[in-house]
Amino acid sequence: MTTYLKMDAPQPRHLDETAQGVLGAPQDRPEGPLKVSGRAVYAAEHELDNMADGFLVRATISKGRVVRIDEASVKAMPGVLAVISDERFLRNPAQGGAGAAPVQGAAEVAYFGQPIAVVVAETFEQARHAARSLKVEYAVEEADVDPETASKVDTPDRRQLDQGDIAAAMGDAPHAVDVTYTTPVQSSAPMEPHASIAEWDGDRLILRGSYQMLKFNRAELADSLGISAQNVRILSPYVGGGFGSKLGIAPEAVAASIAAQELGRPVRVVMARQQVFEGTMRRSETRQRIRLAADTEGRLTALGQEDRVSNLVGESFSEPTAQATHFLYGGENRRFKQEVARVNRTCAGSVRAPGEAVGMLALECAMDELAEAAGLDPIELRKRNIPDLHPESGIQYSARSLAACLDEGARRFGWSERSPEPGQRREGEWLIGLGMATAARANVLSEAQARVTLHPDGTALVETDMTDIGTGTYAVLRQLVAEMLGLPSEKVEARLGDTDLPPGPGSGGSWGASSSGSAAFLACRGIRQMLATKLGCTADELRLQDGTATGGNLRAPLADLLTDGPMVEEGHLVPGTTAKEFSQASYGAHFAEVAVNATTGETRVRRMLGVFAAGRILNEKTARSQCQGGMVWGIGAALTEEIAHDPRDGHIVNRDLAEYHVPVNLDVPQIEVAFLDERDDAACPIQSKGIGELGISGAGAAVVNAIYNACGVRVREYPATLDKVLAGLPAL
């Protein structure tokens, strides 16, 4: 049977009534022992009988056509089995949640690095050598590689909004800032490169891949190949990081599938690190003009965010730069505008917290500038501008603990010791400063199904195609089911990452735990109803703890209620009207202390604190890790991460981990995270909200604001590398 819920009304807090007491506890990840001992098997690590290895070949032009692929140039090389280039090849990965093939075809080249062929050989070494030796002829066309000068620029309707008169409000206001910030192209750079092993059994394809959203990936892969989704099974039980780059089916999966079919044997295609940078997704660069005006009390009267981003022709995705700005602060005169430049660069798509990750870098620094202009503490300015109702739609907010996060963070961090005047604290050659920023990430719920089985031996199983990409899904679902069925967590197993299991929305948009967790919760409610009936009490009276059921003066071990065999139930959650009736988001506050070297301009982050409220926390340990991870991404965005495109042909110059600088251990202090107790009844029946992307939202701005406080240099061009800081420092 199925227990179904459409979120058309705020939900009661059943999970505050249960007895087991494991939900929210900082429990270890159940798959931890496998991961730390090297026994968790990732996509590329399956050894199938008779498997061949494929290596992708990339385009070395930015725009044009492949005229000839000289197969003879490699066919005679040892071990080479095939050179395959097919019209079903993907130009770029599918966008997150597309559920259909992206632009296809290997003959038309739209960016430098586009996969145009795969060379398959008996071994990896042979395939790699042959792929790099393959001769390709092109007809080159003129490319647009610079977003600032691109000839084609779109203005998507959904990204334009004019409310009131921003120009007049700016002119009238006692305090105003009108500043432009830029953020560079960034890359997800998950540690596990994209990888697929394709194996056909007649008409049926099994793909072992590294993917985040299997329900959609299955449909995308089937559509790309022109086969029925019924004939595709994808397995991704372990994913070595995704951060958006594995949301949609990617070129290596389709290439492996086509090659495996053609050769009649399993084929593995693993992207080289350079190919991950060039051939998956980038985060678009942004240029953002922020306008803020405030009255004498520091209340916003105008707010504007106008940005230019870029993408390939034919991609409907554009970075939702202003996503959080719409709901975060008030101000009756508002203007939002977006331009999307069409360029021949690697496809732009979702990278961890699309929108907030870059939009908040600009907005939260501009707020710091406004606070200074208005002579207000930056925290006070933010608190004065938390709106009562959504400033555009007028709808109400669901649980929103922003002010409490700001206050709690200020208290824990010692904010009162900050001097509002920059450059006041010096330790030797280091200038010390404190900065803060708001965190906010829109909350989304997505359709999800899950199956729960309760066995007579007091163990339970929860199954869904949901993935765990490091997010803690195995831990969280296990605890949720243990809580609902009154079992110790060790008695519950979570089985994930297989399209044969009930579909969920996957890992993306921070919706995974709430959506799939709610589906598992509903399944458990169904089982609780069955148990109550068996015991002879009502579901409300039923109490389950440590394998024993009590209710209405009755008491029985679970085994006695399961004499007919296991109980099986599916849960099915569908978003409803609460998504439209409430503005829902997770909130937080970031605090950073930096040291800026007065001689070199180098910045070191010395302390960092994030205080967050995201509804019910399902596992305090994994939630903390998610937030810490996001905050470190903020450090990277603030200080080091930047993809450089060659201005002549747009190719990515720093396409490896030596030149694209993700933060390393020494760049990161011990990061402190605190959660505020919150329940969001409008979000979902388990009262939780997204947390995987919250930590990055605003984090980089806190660091850059701290740089300003340390040394008085306002860097508006991310990242704040030492050359930019140094340029503003006084001569020695």
Add this chain to the structure above:
Amino acid sequence: MEITLDINGDRQVLDLDPRTSLLDALRHHLGLTGSKKGCDHGQCGACTILVNGRRINSCLTLAAMHEDDEITTIEGIGRPGHLAPLQEGFVRHDGFQCGYCTPGQIMSATAMIEEAREGWPSYVSPSLEGDIELSDEEIAERMSGNLCRCAAYTGIVQAIREAAETREAAE
């Protein structure tokens, strides 16, 4: 070409393409996929293993160069149910998320603790001489060749600090 490797105490005879890296020999030919490939260029540390007790990036060396060397991989230092203290510490402190960099972190830390005990200074050491105290900063510097994009650095440092202290107390 035929080569003999000594891995986790077992002698393995392999017939390999001379171009095969030590990492690929482990992953593709011996089923030892615990050592991960993040970059194949010595830039991420995911492939870190021990050769004669020292940590190396196994993607940067050819298998053919390691006849007679003593090789230790993550599979050789513990397994579920019998984890090494450092592995247990990583689980307890959540020193990982996706787990892909983790075997490399643990192998690197295993060797790093010994390096510090032998008095090897680092970039952040106050002096080139004398004993090394594994402060958080020392640990972070010495582990900066192992990237973690999930950014579990806080837990990684905690797990290593704890294991180093336990190792010290056991002396």
